Amino acid sequence: KTLHDTCTAWGQGTRWGTASTETGMKRLALSPEDGEVRRWLVAEAKKLGCEVTIDAMGNIFCVLAGRNAGTPTMMGSHLDTVPTGGRYDGILGVQAGLEVLRSIKDAGYIPNYPVGLVDWTNEEGARFPFSMVSSGVWAGEVDLERAYALADVHDKTKTISSCLDDIGFKGETECSYKAMPFKAHFELHIEQGPILEAAKQKVGIVQGVQAYNWFTVTVSGRPQHTGTTPFAARADSMLASARFIAKAHEIASAHDGLVSTGIFGVEPGAVNVLPETTQFSIDMRHVEDDELALIEAETWACLDKIVAATPGLSYTKEPIIRSPAVKFNQTCIDCVTKAAETAVGADLCRPMTSGAGHDSCYTSLRCPTTMIFVPSKGGISHNPVEYTSPEDCAIGAQVLLGAVVDFDSR
Amino acid sequence: KTLHDTCTAWGQGTRWGTASTETGMKRLALSPEDGEVRRWLVAEAKKLGCEVTIDAMGNIFCVLAGRNAGTPTMMGSHLDTVPTGGRYDGILGVQAGLEVLRSIKDAGYIPNYPVGLVDWTNEEGARFPFSMVSSGVWAGEVDLERAYALADVHDKTKTISSCLDDIGFKGETECSYKAMPFKAHFELHIEQGPILEAAKQKVGIVQGVQAYNWFTVTVSGRPQHTGTTPFAARADSMLASARFIAKAHEIASAHDGLVSTGIFGVEPGAVNVLPETTQFSIDMRHVEDDELALIEAETWACLDKIVAATPGLSYTKEPIIRSPAVKFNQTCIDCVTKAAETAVGADLCRPMTSGAGHDSCYTSLRCPTTMIFVPSKGGISHNPVEYTSPEDCAIGAQVLLGAVVDFDSR
Numbered sequence: 001k002t003l004h005d006t007c008t009a010w011g012q013g014t015r016w017g018t019a020s021t022e023t024g025m026k027r028l029a030l031s032p033e034d035g036e037v038r039r040w041l042v043a044e045a046k047k048l049g050c051e052v053t054i055d056a057m058g059n060i061f062c063v064l065a066g067r068n069a070g071t072p073t074m075m076g077s078h079l080d081t082v083p084t085g086g087r088y089d090g091i092l093g094v095q096a097g098l099e100v101l102r103s104i105k106d107a108g109y110i111p112n113y114p115v116g117l118v119d120w121t122n123e124e125g126a127r128f129p130f131s132m133v134s135s136g137v138w139a140g141e142v143d144l145e146r147a148y149a150l151a152d153v154h155d156k157t158k159t160i161s162s163c164l165d166d167i168g169f170k171g172e173t174e175c176s177y178k179a180m181p182f183k184a185h186f187e188l189h190i191e192q193g194p195i196l197e198a199a200k201q202k203v204g205i206v207q208g209v210q211a212y213n214w215f216t217v218t219v220s221g222r223p224q225h226t227g228t229t230p231f232a233a234r235a236d237s238m239l240a241s242a243r244f245i246a247k248a249h250e251i252a253s254a255h256d257g258l259v260s261t262g263i264f265g266v267e268p269g270a271v272n273v274l275p276e277t278t279q280f281s282i283d284m285r286h287v288e289d290d291e292l293a294l295i296e297a298e299t300w301a302c303l304d305k306i307v308a309a310t311p312g313l314s315y316t317k318e319p320i321i322r323s324p325a326v327k328f329n330q331t332c333i334d335c336v337t338k339a340a341e342t343a344v345g346a347d348l349c350r351p352m353t354s355g356a357g358h359d360s361c362y363t364s365l366r367c368p369t370t371m372i373f374v375p376s377k378g379g380i381s382h383n384p385v386e387y388t389s390p391e392d393c394a395i396g397a398q399v400l401l402g403a404v405v406d407f408d409s410r
Numbered sequence: 411k412t413l414h415d416t417c418t419a420w421g422q423g424t425r426w427g428t429a430s431t432e433t434g435m436k437r438l439a440l441s442p443e444d445g446e447v448r449r450w451l452v453a454e455a456k457k458l459g460c461e462v463t464i465d466a467m468g469n470i471f472c473v474l475a476g477r478n479a480g481t482p483t484m485m486g487s488h489l490d491t492v493p494t495g496g497r498y499d500g501i502l503g504v505q506a507g508l509e510v511l512r513s514i515k516d517a518g519y520i521p522n523y524p525v526g527l528v529d530w531t532n533e534e535g536a537r538f539p540f541s542m543v544s545s546g547v548w549a550g551e552v553d554l555e556r557a558y559a560l561a562d563v564h565d566k567t568k569t570i571s572s573c574l575d576d577i578g579f580k581g582e583t584e585c586s587y588k589a590m591p592f593k594a595h596f597e598l599h600i601e602q603g604p605i606l607e608a609a610k611q612k613v614g615i616v617q618g619v620q621a622y623n624w625f626t627v628t629v630s631g632r633p634q635h636t637g638t639t640p641f642a643a644r645a646d647s648m649l650a651s652a653r654f655i656a657k658a659h660e661i662a663s664a665h666d667g668l669v670s671t672g673i674f675g676v677e678p679g680a681v682n683v684l685p686e687t688t689q690f691s692i693d694m695r696h697v698e699d700d701e702l703a704l705i706e707a708e709t710w711a712c713l714d715k716i717v718a719a720t721p722g723l724s725y726t727k728e729p730i731i732r733s734p735a736v737k738f739n740q741t742c743i744d745c746v747t748k749a750a751e752t753a754v755g756a757d758l759c760r761p762m763t764s765g766a767g768h769d770s771c772y773t774s775l776r777c778p779t780t781m782i783f784v785p786s787k788g789g790i791s792h793n794p795v796e797y798t799s800p801e802d803c804a805i806g807a808q809v810l811l812g813a814v815v816d817f818d819s820r
């Protein structure tokens with residue numbers, strides 16, 4: 001209920017059904033709506049007696065004291081969404097974390113050590129184009145000044161720094177695992193893929209995250225007339241790009257990896273003019289770093305060959321992100337396994353590798369980390385119709401509670 | 411000189427060099443600039459003693475009287491350009507026609523029958539998306555009301571009808587080959603392709619125009635996460651479209667025809683989301699209608715197969731234009747051949763089929779018609795760097811003069 005109420009109040013997006021909860025979300029990082037839901041979160045956490053710390057990247061840490069002082073076992077995810085997002089991606093992890101804190105409080109349970117919740121800023125990278133940037137700064141992997149300078153993709157006059165100021169969330173605390181150390185980080189998240197649903201299972205016990213590399217590829221040719229230019233005289237960037245995308249899929253298949261294109265544009269864009277340039281994204285993934293390196297090498301060799309076959313064609317590739325494979329912590333995994341098997345039985349649990357990057361990738365560099373997945377209807381995510389049933393959300397929250405309490409008591 | 415002076419004065423576009431003539435053109439149909447160059451043309455024609463008629467589509471007919479009354483032998487092309495056009499496409503044909511009228515006048519030559527020049531409205535279809543629409547109305551192939559209703563692609567509140575009123579070029583005369591019959595139509599045009607340049611020849615004697623069909627294809631799939639969705643669970647519209655474009659090229663090659671894609675867009679367009687839809691243009695051409703029909707049938711069968719292979723994919727295709735093959739008039743071709751061989755010798759002449767559609771396609775339905783091509787540097791057209799040397803422009807004008815005088819005297 002809290003999840004839906006706050007989604008409806010702050011950043012409701014595209015409607016896809018008639019019920020009040022049947023809308024997507026548009027809550028861009030550091031937007032006014034993000035500011036409002038953040039203030040609400042801070043207020044709720046304070047009501048529970050949490051100590052709330054806001055760091056220089058606007059990450060919000062809400063920590064409930066334990067029997068003993070010490071570094072907190074944290075739960076965390078994000079409240080920002082992509083422009084045409086859904087109600088679950090990230091949001092479920094934060095709201096479930098809050099629910100866990102409420103349950104601990106309601107039950108009068110006092111953990112051994114502090115237990116807390118973190119809302120990470122700009123996980124999506126949709127407004128400021130660098131996903132998981134704030135957990136990256138926290139982990140010491142991304143430079144604060146570089147993060148501050150990231151500009152809104154639609155309004156270059158706004159940066160992370162200026163927008164943190166605008167909504168009043170540029171905190172005093174250094175953004176660093178040294179200033180805010182964690183005993184562990186547990187992240188409940190929707191799967192964003194079809195595997196649990198297809199297997200009719202309920203909980204994914206995440207062993208790690210596959211490696212991924214992103215690039216922007218620009219193929220340049222000649223803007224020739226489609227009617228007057230024989231095939232032999234063409235330098236057709238569109239044809240070369242189409243051949244490449246088809247081939248890259250074959251290469252990835254052969255290695256049991258993934259290569260995908262989600263962005264594709266052409267210039268100048270007229271029916272009877274061959275594109276002078278095509279520009280598109282390439283997203284390559286594999287659970288093993290070595291295999292990803294092979295996919296990458298073969299993919300560029302393939303593009304070299306396609307481009308070299310036609311005089312007048314050339315290409316450039318610009319790396320956007322290189323995210324190596326992540327292996328999560330075995331103790332954390334054990335805690336999730338136990339909690340999940342208790343909640344739904346071993347048959348409904350599945351060890352999984354996350355296909356997508358999460359803030360947990362960065363936290364795993366600095367503290368024991370794992371994740372819990374719950375099913376995504378149709379595997380759809382980053383879309384208004386993204387859906388996880390109330391029952392599955394509750395199972396996820398239950399497993400999160402069990403894992404955190406277990407970890408804290410070890 | 412007149413060509414460059416009027417290009418510089420009205421609608422000068424992107425600069426590509428330092429000389430005053432080294433710019434492209436942006437003279438959209440019925441824009442204020444188009445209005446000004448039209449007024450200039452009318453004034454120049456009147457200075458020569460032409461009778462000027464403006465029809466309901468704004469087509470401008472400038473006719474010099476002959477020794478006898480009768481239907482005029484016309485020269486024609488267009489003064490409008492695409493947004494990033496060059497100085498020669500269409501413009502050369504009109505300016506050379508004016509130069510022919512001036513030369514006839516200067517020489518004191520009186521043709522047997524009237525000789526004239528026509529500037530066709532909105533040939534490009536760049537502002538109002540229907541190319542050659544006004545010669546189409548003249549030929550009785552396009553409905554006047556449909557043409558009037560065509561809206562500016564960037565401002566739906568403006569139509570051909572309202573813009574004709576705005577610039578004062580909605581004439582009283584019916585737009586029809588019945589109201590304004592021609593004895594013949596000769597069109598000098600740049601080749602817009604690489605053939606003459608590659609063959610080191612100077613004049614293309616155009617035998618006809620290849621057939622072409624245009625479509626907008628929309629492939630729909632599922633907007634899945636690129637990281638979390640295994641290949642087997644995807645309905646990837648981008649991959650299907652890439653495979654299709656590569657295959658369509660093979661089909662066209664096998665038939666000695668052309669298939670091209672100049673427009674390509676994806677939605678929603680994010681690195682880690684498979685496009686839910688791709689939308690792109692398909693432009694198919696062949697010199698023979700029968701062969702084009704085969705290419706079309708095989709192309710759609712190929713797309714059917716690609717789409718059917720993946721559950722969740724579907725597609726639609728919307729026809730934009732179907733332009734059958736055109737065979738030009740042999741007497742007109744003979745006149746051009748004689749004039750061209752006189753001007754540059756037979757070795758520098760080449761019988762050609764036009765790869766692109768022109769107003770001459772429509773006039774050929776209602777009167778003897780042919781075209782004269784001159785070389786395009788690098789085969790480039792619809793681009794600011796479009797270039798035809800002053801010498802080649804002069805050769806084209808000379809051949810136009812010779813052909814018209816010859817036709818008139820037969």
Ligand SMILES: NC(=O)NCCC(=O)O
Pocket residue numbers: 124131192212355356357358637682
């Ligand atoms: N969870 C998620 O969508 N992360 C963004 C980075 C990725 O595409 O893996």
Ligand SMILES: NC(=O)NCCC(=O)O
Pocket residue numbers: 227272534541602622765766767768
């Ligand atoms: N000449 C020219 O570009 N005509 C437009 C129609 C076509 O692409 O053939």
